[in-house]
Amino acid sequence: MARQRKPLSVDHSHHKYAKKITHHTEKKNSKVSYWRRGVMIICLAIAGCIGYMGYLETRVNTPFDDQKMVVKTGLAAPDVYWGSYRPGVYFGLKTRDPYSLVSGLMWYFTRHIGADGGGIRHWCEQGDNLDRYGWIEHNGKNFGIQEIQDGPFLITTSFVKRLGGDHGGDWTARIGVTSKDQRLEGEQISFLVYTAVEEKSKGWIKPERVGSHMITGVRGETEGLGPFSIKMFSNVGKVLHESYLSTSAMGLHLLKETVINSLRLATDKQTGKKWISLPGELNSRGPDGKTIEPNFIVTQVTGSVPFEIDVVFESSSVLDHREILRGDVYSKELQKWRDEFHHSFEEKFQLQSKGYSEKEIKFAAAAFSNLLGGIGYFYGSSRVESSHTRGPVPYWKAALYTAVPSRSFFPRGFLWDEGFHGLLISSWDIDMELDIICHWFDLMNIEGWIPREQILGQEALSKVPEEFVTQRNTNGNPPTFFITLSFILKKFGHTLHENGRLDTLERLFPRLQAWFDWFNVTQIGDMPGTYRWRGRDGTTNRELNPKTLTSGLDDYPRASHPNLDERHVDLRCWIALAANTLADLAKLLSRNEQKYVNTFQYLSNNNILDDLHWSPLSQSYSDYGLHTDMVELKKPPPSRSHSHHPAQTAEKIRVVLKDPELRFVDSTFGYVSLFPFLLQLLQPDSPKLGKVLEDIRRPGLLWTEYGLRSLAKSSPLYMKWNTEHDPPYWRAPIWINMNYLVVRALKHYSELEGPYQQKSLMLYNDLRKNLVKNIMKEYYRTGYLWEQYNDKTGEGQGSRPFTGWSALVVLLMAEIY
Numbered sequence: 048m049a050r051q052r053k054p055l056s057v058d059h060s061h062h063k064y065a066k067k068i069t070h071h072t073e074k075k076n077s078k079v080s081y082w083r084r085g086v087m088i089i090c091l092a093i094a095g096c097i098g099y100m101g102y103l104e105t106r107v108n109t110p111f112d113d114q115k116m117v118v119k120t121g122l123a124a125p126d127v128y129w130g131s132y133r134p135g136v137y138f139g140l141k142t143r144d145p146y147s148l149v150s151g152l153m154w155y156f157t158r159h160i161g162a163d164g165g166g167i168r169h170w171c172e173q174g175d176n177l178d179r180y181g182w183i184e185h186n187g188k189n190f191g192i193q194e195i196q197d198g199p200f201l202i203t204t205s206f207v208k209r210l211g212g213d214h215g216g217d218w219t220a221r222i223g224v225t226s227k228d229q230r231l232e233g234e235q236i237s238f239l240v241y242t243a244v245e246e247k248s249k250g251w252i253k254p255e256r257v258g259s260h261m262i263t264g265v266r267g268e269t270e271g272l273g274p275f276s277i278k279m280f281s282n283v284g285k286v287l288h289e290s291y292l293s294t295s296a297m298g299l300h301l302l303k304e305t306v307i308n309s310l311r312l313a314t315d316k317q318t319g320k321k322w323i324s325l326p327g328e329l330n331s332r333g334p335d336g337k338t339i340e341p342n343f344i345v346t347q348v349t350g351s352v353p354f355e356i357d358v359v360f361e362s363s364s365v366l367d368h369r370e371i372l373r374g375d376v377y378s379k380e381l382q383k384w385r386d387e388f389h390h391s392f393e394e395k396f397q398l399q400s401k402g403y404s405e406k407e408i409k410f411a412a413a414a415f416s417n418l419l420g421g422i423g424y425f426y427g428s429s430r431v432e433s434s435h436t437r438g439p440v441p442y443w444k445a446a447l448y449t450a451v452p453s454r455s456f457f458p459r460g461f462l463w464d465e466g467f468h469g470l471l472i473s474s475w476d477i478d479m480e481l482d483i484i485c486h487w488f489d490l491m492n493i494e495g496w497i498p499r500e501q502i503l504g505q506e507a508l509s510k511v512p513e514e515f516v517t518q519r520n521t522n523g524n525p526p527t528f529f530i531t532l533s534f535i536l537k538k539f540g541h542t543l544h545e546n547g548r549l550d551t552l553e554r555l556f557p558r559l560q561a562w563f564d565w566f567n568v569t570q571i572g573d574m575p576g577t578y579r580w581r582g583r584d585g586t587t588n589r590e591l592n593p594k595t596l597t598s599g600l601d602d603y604p605r606a607s608h609p610n611l612d613e614r615h616v617d618l619r620c621w622i623a624l625a626a627n628t629l630a631d632l633a634k635l636l637s638r639n640e641q642k643y644v645n646t647f648q649y650l651s652n653n654n655i656l657d658d659l660h661w662s663p664l665s666q667s668y669s670d671y672g673l674h675t676d677m678v679e680l681k682k683p684p685p686s687r688s689h690s691h692h693p694a695q696t697a698e699k700i701r702v703v704l705k706d707p708e709l710r711f712v713d714s715t716f717g718y719v720s721l722f723p724f725l726l727q728l729l730q731p732d733s734p735k736l737g738k739v740l741e742d743i744r745r746p747g748l749l750w751t752e753y754g755l756r757s758l759a760k761s762s763p764l765y766m767k768w769n770t771e772h773d774p775p776y777w778r779a780p781i782w783i784n785m786n787y788l789v790v791r792a793l794k795h796y797s798e799l800e801g802p803y804q805q806k807s808l809m810l811y812n813d814l815r816k817n818l819v820k821n822i823m824k825e826y827y828r829t830g831y832l833w834e835q836y837n838d839k840t841g842e843g844q845g846s847r848p849f850t851g852w853s854a855l856v857v858l859l860m861a862e863i864y
């Protein structure tokens with residue numbers, strides 16, 4: 048285990064101390080008294096302690112001590128240097144550099160803009176209430192097309208990259224607007240195309256206008272990009288007005304605010320018409336009175352619908368710019384990529400040959416493309432905490448290349464989501480997925496821990512409420528990357544010898560071992576063979592059932608009184624899956640797999656599993672712990688000492704009506720009860736499998752026409768609020784990641800000889816059909832894939848677009864598991 052190597056600081060402190068002592072003792076050797084020696088020993092103990100405490104303190108933010116996973120990034124990987132790596136904005140491009148040049152788009156309709164800048168679109172905000180938006184085609188590398196329905200107007204953004212030169216090549220973005228409603232032709236829209244350099248990206252930009260026909264563009268140079276230029280051309284429609292802003296913005300998270308503060312009403316000298324316009328150069332001065340160089344340039348072009356512009360980025364290191372990538376040249380190139388996309392999409396997912404209609408395939412392509420187009424590149428440091436640090440400390444600065452659950456609501460990396468995303472991404476491009484895995488595992492610390500939510504950089508940080516920022520090193524999250532890896536081994540094992548993939552897995556192996564150990568050691572339960580999620584609050588009386596955020600299933604009910612006796616069936620199954628995957632990987636890499644084989648055999652032994660987790664009373668798998676169902680949220684009685692606070696403002700607290708006892712937590716049938724089946728640990732002839740299958744289909748529990756709900760209708764906490772402010776989250780709604788695992792398990796058991804083979808097949812067909820039908824219906828009804836689906840109506844709810852794991856619908860359609 049690589050963790051046994053101590054960081055330098057420890058050896059160092061011991062070393063320093065030892066030297067001092069030798070020096071001291073040599074000099075006064077003869078006179079050292081008994082007394083002195085005693086003092087020295089105490090000093091030694093104290094210094095040792097301080098050194099050791101310092102060592103413990105630094106462990107949480109000390110990187111894992113082994114070769115780095117990411118070996119090629121930045122300009123060393125030119126084909127993925129530029130990309131739409133800013134998932135949180137409607138349209139933006141940047142490079143895979145710690146500090147990048149970023150470009151992006153804002154827009155507004157003249158008749159919609161408010162005096163406070165309301166109506167300007169920039170970040171993907173749910174509050175903008177757009178009818179739909181998302182990438183409808185995107186290959187993760189060279190091109191993408193996005194449609195944005197803003198009221199009656201359809202805005203289309205696309206980009207195409209062209210490799211060449213030594214700095215990541217060129218690209219062109221096309222931004223256009225149309226409307227189906229003839230009466231809206233002539234409606235004025237302003238596109239604000241901007242370029243910004245981050246403070247530390249070591250470069251400059253300045254506005255530049257070449258020739259009289261062209262719109263103000265940008266010239267500049269950065270360390271990564273070398274010299275470059277950005278030019279703009281109008282394609283369709285006439286530019287009614289053009290203005291620009293060149294200034295210094297206080298940060299990437301404040302670009303829109305900077306624009307709003309600069310907009311003003313100007314009068315056209317020739318026509319006398321008034322325009323909302325940008326003021327040109329707007330120099331700010333630093334505290335020393337010197338002008339601050341501009342780092343933010345915005346060009347506003349106003350036109351009337353239909354209207355379209357091309358934005359052309361050219362790197363000076365590309366020598367041949369004879370044929371500018373714009374107009375017809377661009378259209379042709381874009382079409383070439385689109386054709387190639389559809390060809391690959393069919394080759395990978397075979398939806399056409401499965402008989403899906405054009406409309407159904409369009410839906411699948413959009414779901415999938417918005418996942419790929421949502422891949423971001425982030426840089427910064429998380430904030431972490433351990434029991435040895437005094438408060439939160441920064442993690443080391445690191446880069447993360449990752450997909451995101453939701454471009455609007457969760458535009459950053461989430462550990463357990465990413466394992467599900469990995470199934471889709473590796474189906475498309477296994478090297479892209481390995482790259483993502485490499486980035487994630489470089490975030491592992493020396494303890495083998497990976498923080499579960501990655502909030503890296505200014506843009507990401509500004510979207511997260513303060514109380515969620517700090518991550519604790521005692522807290523885990525389902526290790527779903529093991530699902531991705533077992534999927535990769537099963538599906539693509541024959542291709543792993545190509546392209547340096549085995550080298551990647553070799554580098555990954557020690558990190559996976561450390562990750563496994565972290566779970567197997569820190570999340571262990573009190574009884575042998577049991578596991579317990581850390582991070583539950585056993586002291587609160589605010590929550591009806593203290594949340595288990597670490598399990599990924601947030602408010603899914605567990606033992607009502609968290610304590611050391613608790614054991615969690617889902618966690619035990621995750622660890623079994625992890626051991627099994629490591630055993631397979633060890634075999635592939637010709638390493639000793641025995642330890643993992645043994646652990647897997649032990650954890651998948653159905654008799655031991657049943658002893659620990661099968662409730663004889665409810666005849667279902669369940670957690671075990673100190674539990675009572677008899678809890679309620681109530682307003683506390685008015686108390687005298689707080690008589691100056693009116694009683695009704697006091698928050699509801701939990702009242703326990705019957706004392707909890709040690710027992711199976713078996714009144715809460717739902718996703719957690721399915722885990723031994725879900726992760727395929729049950730023997731195909733186990734009667735328990737038969738019972739699980741019966742319960743899946745039993746009316747009134749989990750089955751709905753739209754998929755399996757998270758918690759049985761019969762459970763006391765079904766649809767219950769956890770506090771006055773926390774509506775039910777995993778207490779009824781239908782979640783697609785779990786449903787995907789159920790469908791996958793049904794498929795598995797339908798292919799194994801046994802008494803439940805037929806039943807599995809039947810359920811497989813029905814559940815899969817229900818899910819696909821509903822997610823697609825909701826997409827066409829609302830314009831989005833959703834975070835979850837209502838168990839009574841099937842309606843999408845929660846955040847949107849949620850083309851993270853809800854995009855697994857594509858694999859359901861393709862029957863890829």
Ligand SMILES: *[C@@H]1O[C@H](CO)[C@@H](O)[C@H](O)[C@H]1NC(C)=O
Nearest residue numbers: 564567568576626642643646
């Ligand atoms: C996991 O932990 C158990 C209990 O401590 C131990 O017996 C087992 O060997 C561990 N598994 C591995 C693969 O390290």
